Amino acid sequence: MALTATPITPRFGAEISGLDLSKPLSEEALAELIDAMNTWGVCVLRDTGFNNETHVAFSRSLGHLETAPAVKNRPRRHPDTPEIFDASNLTPAGEILVDENMVLHKKGDRLWHTDSSFMELRSAYSLLLAYEVPKKGGLTYFADMRSAYEDLPAEIREIIKTHKAEHSLWYSRLLAGFPITEEEIDERPKALQPMIMPQEATGRTAIYIGSHAMDVVGMPRDEGRALIKYLIEFATQPQYTFGVTYEPGDLVIWDNLTTMHRGGDFDLFNERRDMRRTTVREGDAPEHADDPFTAYFAASTPTN
Numbered sequence: 001m002a003l004t005a006t007p008i009t010p011r012f013g014a015e016i017s018g019l020d021l022s023k024p025l026s027e028e029a030l031a032e033l034i035d036a037m038n039t040w041g042v043c044v045l046r047d048t049g050f051n052n053e054t055h056v057a058f059s060r061s062l063g064h065l066e067t068a069p070a071v072k073n074r075p076r077r078h079p080d081t082p083e084i085f086d087a088s089n090l091t092p093a094g095e096i097l098v099d100e101n102m103v104l105h106k107k108g109d110r111l112w113h114t115d116s117s118f119m120e121l122r123s124a125y126s127l128l129l130a131y132e133v134p135k136k137g138g139l140t141y142f143a144d145m146r147s148a149y150e151d152l153p154a155e156i157r158e159i160i161k162t163h164k165a166e167h168s169l170w171y172s173r174l175l176a177g178f179p180i181t182e183e184e185i186d187e188r189p190k191a192l193q194p195m196i197m198p199q200e201a202t203g204r205t206a207i208y209i210g211s212h213a214m215d216v217v218g219m220p221r222d223e224g225r226a227l228i229k230y231l232i233e234f235a236t237q238p239q240y241t242f243g244v245t246y247e248p249g250d251l252v253i254w255d256n257l258t259t260m261h262r263g264g265d266f267d268l269f270n271e272r273r274d275m276r277r278t279t280v281r282e283g284d285a286p287e288h289a290d291d292p293f294t295a296y297f298a299a300s301t302p303t304n
Helices: 025-041 053-061 100-110 144-151 156-162 170-176 182-186 221-235 293-300
Strands: 004-007 014-017 042-043 081-086 123-130 140-144 162-167 191-193 197-198 204-207 213-216 241-244 252-257 259-263 274-281
Touching: 004 025, 004 170, 014 025, 025 144, 025 252, 053 123, 053 274, 100 170, 100 259, 140 144, 140 274, 144 197, 144 221, 156 221, 170 182, 213 221, 252 259
Parallel strands: 014 042
Antiparallel strands: 004 014, 042 252, 081 274, 123 252, 123 274, 140 241, 140 259, 162 191, 162 213, 197 204
């Protein structure tokens, strides 16, 4: 049975059926899935039947998987599977998270962003699998950065195609209320990223920006941040966005280089939301095993 893509919006997002997920993808099926990702940017696969092991195996067919960070007191790595990023509101013991700092840290995920833009090694795909979902809310919202780029005023396209932005995870956390100062952020690692992302497979171009972006190189801080704010607001107009609802077993794959996303609100202190993510690194696998996310957080730890 061939892959079938049912569009969610005319230009962006599709629900995928016709893949046999009970066994490894054939070369033909994998090529069809990658073509669908290139076309739609976000693909939703319902009722996959995946667990941690099959989630990781399926994800690995798309490229090199990052290892989630091992961070003391702020676990982001699933305890049994290092490739699984814990995107839940649960503690490692499975209880609802109440730690105020951790709640504020995770609140940054409610802002429009692209995964790992604060890393020099960017993320290509994210694959988010639902285990438990709240009765109300908890959607993931996506924004079409290619169509937004195509619809931008010509003068804005001219500006951003020659500029880069500095990205920091901690800046988005500051915006979400996490207790950190700009001075502390400036002492922590940042990544320099282009503001546009040409996509060779389609010939299209995407805006590459989000809440991790804190400054535009070569612009005064206030001017650069005004441009970043404008781009995020432009790209998240209703004609460029949609939300995904989940049932347990549903998997969403998105292209981090051509989309933004954000988590939707829900009653996080009373409702369980167990979501687990794998992250495919852009480009080829490293020659030697590495752990850049753990290194990033280690470099972000104050020395005094």
